[in-house]
Amino acid sequence: MSNYKSEHLFLLIKTLSKSEKRNFRLYANRIKKNKYAKFMKLFEIINKINYYNEQKILKNVPIKKKQLSNIKAHLYKQILISLKQLQHTVENHDIQIREYLDFAKILYNKGLYIQSLKLLGKAKIIAKYYESNTILLELVEFEKMIESQHITRSIYSRSGELSTESKELIEKIQCNNALSSLSLELYGLYLKVGYVRNKKDKIFIETYFRTNFPKFDINKLSFYEKLFLYQAQVWYHYIRQDFIMCYRSSYKWIELFQNYTKSKKIAPVSYLKGYHYLLDTLFYLNHYSKFIHVFKKFEEEVKNGEILINGNTKILIFMYTYTNRINKHYMEGSFSEGVKKVIPSLFVKFNQIYNRLDSHYIMILYYKIACLYFGSGDNENTILYLSKIMESKKKNIRQDLQCFARLLYLIACYESGLDENMDQKIKSTYKFFIQMDDWYIVQKKIIHFFQNLGNVYPHQIKNQFKKLKDKLIKYYNHPYEKRTFLYLDIISWIDSKIENKSVELIIKEKFLKNNQK
Template identity: 70%
Template sequence: MSIKNDKLFLLIKSLSKSEKIHFKLYATRIKTNKNAKFTNLFEKINKMNFYNDKKILNNTSISKKQLSNIKAHLFKQILISLKLQNLEKDNDLKILNYIFFAKILYNKGLYIQSLKFLEKSKIIARNEEMNIILLEVIEFEKMIESQHITRSIRTKSGELSLESKELIEQLKCQNAFSNLSLELYSLYLKVGYVRNKKDKIFIESYFRTNLPKFNIKHLNFYEKLYLYQAKVWYHHIQQNFIMCYQFSKKWVKLFKNNKNKKQILPISYLKGYHHLLDTLFYLNNYYKFIHILAEFEQEVKNNNMILNVNTKVLIFMYKYSNRINKHYMEGTFSEGINNVIPSLLKEFNKLHNLLDIHYIMIIYYKIACLYFGSGDNQNTILYLLKIMENKQINIHKDLQCSARLLYLMACYESGLDDNMDGKIQSAYKFFVKMDDWYIVQKKIIFFFKNIGNMFPNQIKTQFKKLKYKLLKYYFHPYEKRTFLYLDIISWLTSKIENRPIEQIIKEKFISRYNHIR
């Protein structure tokens, strides 16, 4: 059975050492559970590197008929254990627990006691600006006050009604911002950057139509957060990285001004840093990039946010992708392979089953580019094939298209130009299928198609011609997106001057930042 298909295996493997200890104590609090089948199943799966039904059946007293039910029981028991362990740490769980107690007391006819628990939950919800949960609590209060004599109806009814109306208005705005952010993010994953004027008009129209009217001074934390997220995606899709930088900076600053939110929303905090670093990389602002990267890594070291599986995955992604980006900017590809790749692969193997395909493809592409810059074309091809063999072709189309162009470059560099026509044809078909057949891609594909028919003394001239043609599109509003993923200009320069691409990029960096070195 595939690991990815077994939810129990993944849950157990995601547990920390303390969570495993807590579960064992919780499960064996009843003496008869010490040798229970579900606790034995936990021990067996915990020791496995790969899930295997046969090993469990052969090494336990569990029968084939029982296995499914015992696995389901164990899954629920682990979740209950995690809930109990995190109850005091997680305000969401604490509020939900108070609501649960309130409902039990209400069903027992103990209305006053029920309202006391609801009041406790309201205090936390208000402090943390958890308006959705707060509205649920208020609606519960309204129901109790309207149906039962609690001796507080005269003072409470007006307060609850007014508070409910205000919350509903706030939630309308918050919901509009969050929906807009989500839709733009989804659009980026499917299509990537704007490809033409039609795309640009669509994005601008969609954004204007769905952005609610607001006064920034009156927005709460969550409204501001979703607004900044939506603005970041809006400008990112249009490759307006200066504006993207401005709003990602506001995103991170929002958390710095509300430090308690780092613990409540660690994922959003990390993503804010990611976008800030990403835009600085695209803007080629090395000074600010290394400063923010150092700041980000220090935040992680200081444990200023909750560490769980989700945050560990994002920290891994953002830490290594930006360390690689730093080597890209410096032109120190060989150094990056020696200093970054070994620890990256070690952590990648541990987290691989927890990463979605989008993240995996980004890591493979980053590694491939690092190898290409160092001149190691064999490993470049190895990692690019991992991307090209992926069947989920609608994920991150821009990256997949760039991977195919880099693959042609690596094959040419390594001398693996047998069946080059077939490789070119395959890339061409992919671009057409993805509806991503634009000028820059066409010129690169046609260049590789014709280079096999040239005499050796003509090749350098053709490289010069291609470089001249592509430079015209380097700042083009739609065509420049290819250059974000692929430094083909530096590669062409290296072919024209017959020097390693690493040397070309390093010299460009030093000439721009000669006072750093």
């Protein structure tokens, strides 16, 4: 087992709860000799250490280096088996269906065809209830095979019924696959590039969406087909920066779960993602009252246990709770309050799940934290968290975020007085934008502003900021150029320089003006 897989074993053990560890020990020790087995000693030492250290493991466990790979693989498998036994089949319908299918195959191989069909019948009832069409097709195909090869309880019409059922399921699965694939591809494009940057991007995404969009009757779509439809629409509108349409589709996404309440427990990850995009859209639309209403409802559902809590949902709840708490402070202009109230608890939980967060989530979180610090006037911490994004080796994820992190980095360096190497920093930012093919009007004007700032006398600086604002404001609602303002409230920063006020005060004044009762 490679070191990469060794990390997987270490991480798996560290994610086990106390009850899961106890269950594993009981499972493994059901065979008395296992109590002193090498894989159990390996489990105990990994459970005690805080980070994976192969030398420390070999020192404390009587295992030769040659044996370690196989013992780790064995331990990994045994833990998974014990976890499977611990799963509650009532809560995990797919496990229950698979169990019935496995039992049906065992009975079939013993020649007990009637009993096998009865179990398949039970499995089909559950699969139909939860709209698990893929596994339902597998059940139907197995049922067809039994009915066609053996004399059973079949009536003449049974073969026709099964054939019709199979065809209908295939059609549903094809539609489901087309919508889920479209949704996944659009999401992948967003993760890589972000919002449309130009007309070429817009034409590409619109053509892709149109040519891959399947024909269907909305009234005949199942829960999952509707879910993938709304997901595809959300990401399509999101990439195009059409936040009004994105709001409508994300609202339908959440409404779908409200109408299928059982699905909150079946597909909690999708439900949480729907909430995230609904809140994100309201944030970009700057609809504060609606944002607060939806966010409050989201937190209440989490608190009341309406959303299933497991390893996956814990991570998403953490991300969506804290990004939206930060967004709330952005909208209000209460950055200093946000630093005091949000950051301490954020990092307590962040450190607990850091190893399970992917680089996409981490970069978003760092950028949000950097912006919160910037708004509060703490440029030192702003630079610290932007540097973490800029130093990331994963260049293919969130290229747009990396680009705009560099713009904010320039601003924070200027604000903090760390401008001794400003020319080199500007040059580096310029090269990165060119490399990422993200060199557009607003970025150019900001970079040119910084390039020329060194030649401006102190008494002329305010006038230069006024000129920059006049140049940028015309692009505030531009179809493509406006995306810069989604990542960075540069107009408020410019206003702060013109009016000799803090960024926090400028945004707070705008918020109070726009939300007067």
